[in-house]
Amino acid sequence: MARTHDHPGEQAAQDPIRLLDIRETPLSVDEIFSAVGDDAAGGTALFVGTVRNHDGGQDVGALGYSCHPTAGEELRKVAEKVVAEYPVRALAAVHRVGELSVGDLAVVVAVSCAHRGEAFDACRKLIDDLKHQVPIWKHQRFSDGTEEWVGAC
Secondary structure (H helix, E strand, C coil): CCCCCCHHHHHCCCCCCEEEEEEECCHHHHHHHCCCCCCCEEEEEEEEEEEECCECCCEEEEEEEEEEECHHHHHHHHHHHHHHHCCEEEEEEEEEEEEECCCCHHHEEEECCCCCHHHHHHHHHHHHHHHHHCEEEEEEEEEECCCEEECCC
């Protein structure tokens, strides 16, 4: 998106993709929020996805995430597309894999833009595309002994 810049602070960020990762260790909202700090950003939108205790009317007893070896590459493609479509100052996205407990953070994404509306829109696009395109699968085990796999793509 071509834009004119009336103030030096509005110049495009060198590399707006600040942090992308898929990891087995607990996630930190502070880490992701810090990664998207930018003096020219007037709005930062952050989404935190947590493991809930139910799904589809059933109690979730355990949950695990796994991913395809290309998940990191696909996450980068999603991030690059968001940066190309929105005036992003900074972007970060981290997804957890492995065994998680109810209340654990499963995914944290954040986007900073000059204005709040752009930040909200870009953050929603980032999390929606991540969930639909990055090959990460959720394996839910319910308290009644049943289980299901939920795929991202």
